[in-house]
Amino acid sequence: MAVDTQVPSEGVKIEKSSFVNNAFMRVARYTAVRLLTLFVTVVVGIYLTINIANMGGYVDEIMKASIRENVTQKILANPANKNMDTETRKGLIVKSIALEEKKMGLDTPVAVRNFRYLSNALVLKLGRALNMSSDHGSREVRLIILERMPATLLLMGTSQLFLFFTSIFFALALSRHYGSFMDKLVITLSPTSAAPPWFYGIFFILIFAAIFKILPFGGIVDAPPPDNVAEYGFSVLKHIILPGSSLVISSFFLSIYNWRTFFLIYSSEDYVEMAKAKGLPPKDIERQYILRPTLPTIITSFAFVLISLWTGAIITETVFLWPGLGRTLYTAVGLYDTPVIIGSTIISAYLLAITVFLLDFIYALVDPRVKVGSGN
């Protein structure tokens, strides 16, 4: 990241107007270069993903075979074609297959089509899914993704935001009571984060769903879904507890540990000691001397949490039968549905690129030592 601390003496003697001009030029140039490199990065990343998702052209073979079968079946089954002689019918079949392939774009070589996929993806024309459809029966990738997004955002949003804020809160408290029993407990428990969420999920299902039978095994709402809004909400709440808490618990202690260590490093700085010596209340020390300088890091981390909401948790969603994006992506891979895979990748790629881009400016806003585009 091209963010660096500014040497204070630089530009002191320069006239004010030219300084403003310089700053503007610098920011503009920096913005342009940064946007360009990020864009190229996204393009290359998406192109690679497209190639992998296309299996270097093998998906075409699968699609061609299914078109051939469908078209042949359709023509043979059509009563209007009953009296046709074999030759004409064959001709018709060949023509229809060619037409259908052309419609799907299969008459152009894979390499060319990959570029078409790429350019469509880049302008967010996500196209139509090959095999999947939304619950309302639409083939539009956009609609499929939009339909699944609320479930993922609900699950990931509640769990990740809860995780983020509670771990920072606990970490701050622990960094104040460093060496206490709780502190040691968190250190001891932090290796539990070696296991992924689905692992805890299985244990939770076993305990709460299978043995005690107090919470559902999976899904997002009871079947059939309650009509009453309040009951519906309550049912969703019941279903979200297990997947949500497995997502939280699997990174809870490590997250607290990491933040605590991070805060401790900052709270051993001289200016914090100074503030303590001055007798400032701990609340103020925390807010102004520890949280303030660590704000860029907290914001970065928060930004990446926000991005992670989007991708969903593929396995956790699969284990809990949660109808979110992660599970959709997994299904899409199983169905060779390239447009859906690319659609969901391009959106997270854009989100990532935008976040990375914006972070530079946010740093400059929250940290007076940082200037956009300064340094090399």
Added chain:
Amino acid sequence: MDSIKNSLREILRYPSAIFGIVVILMLVALAAYAMIAVPYNEAIRLWRGGEEIWYQNPKFAAPAWINFFSSKKLPESFAVNTVNGTMQKTVTPGAEGTGTVDIAYTFDFTYDDFPQEMFLYFTTKFTEKQPFVSIVWLTPDGREIRIGSFGINQKETYRFSQDDKLKLRLKDENVMQGLFIDPKTKEIVKGKYQLAITGVTFEEGSQIDVEFVSHGLVFGLAGTDHARRNLVLPLLWGAPVALAFGLIASFGVSILTMLIAAIGTWYGGWVDGLIQRITEVNLILPFFPILIMVGTFYSRSIWVIMSVTVLLNIFSGGIKGYRAIFLQVKESMYIEAARAYGASDSRIIIQYMIPRMIPLLIPTLVSSVPSFVFLEASLALLGLGDPVLPTWGKIIEDASVNGALYKGYYYWILEPAILLMFTGLGFAMLGFALDRIYNPRLREI
């Protein structure tokens, strides 16, 4: 030598490190035992084997030791055979080449539930005239139940539960229940049961051999799965596979990442730029979906998946961290000295720069092992595990596909899960301790 001794002494001051080391050593021992006790090819053959290998085992049987913890004792499985002498057989020759074969097996039945099923596998030798057997069941309270009488072919399987005549005779739809209860009190009769088979052969050289198999409700040390496979096998063999996958992947990733970061910082210029750009592109690539795609489209071989994992993980955030430190190392005096006396680039990178990084490398390496072990399990859970190898993840997948959680076969999921958990904890705890030892800044905190 002294420095190794010192760091070892340092490590032993951390209880979590000792725990980690003990767990890892146990895993290594388990893995070594697995590879010696069941050689690779044998393990694959057994794991991929069907009924012909595992017919003696019940399906979905819990491990036998659960009987210790439960007041309700579940019947164990057994298989006895006249060929190896576990079942008694006496042959009395008669007139004109005929012969009488008496086979009997007495066993103690002190359980509170019935077996799943019992089988008799007959193997006979004859040229023209079929041998004939009649089977009798003797209960502890002195009742004698006629099971059946029939002629038998070269190979013949008799399933107790599928004999409709026997059901009529016992006046019970459930044959197992009929055989083990007292018809008046309807309670299980405990004590010595005897299965007696009397066979008659009608030819010179004609023979009868029998294998008596009882599928209980519990089996062995670890229980069985839906394909009657003894779970001890995949649990044992999961250890070397998990260790190999975790260690090779984490070694590969950590060392290659460090090497590439060192090369980038040393040469600078376009090499560094290229590495940085690749890292940024790699950040865009969706790691787990790509792994799923590779598993679905190309190959589910564990080695292919591992290579892709390593490849995608090399150019990760770690490279930036190493780069920052290498930039400092590059400026240090001893590197300048090495340059002055004309050391080659590769010598400086490999002999001077990388050794400086080892203290940082070791904790990362150890703590990243669990994530790779669990990655393998995660892929297996999605049905993308290696199709040939028995692994812990594969057991969990089989279990969840067969609804183990819904049907109450908890042992099936818990056994591999506990092993996975111990592996993860062992490496994570050691990694944590190493991190504190090698990064003194953390030690004070």
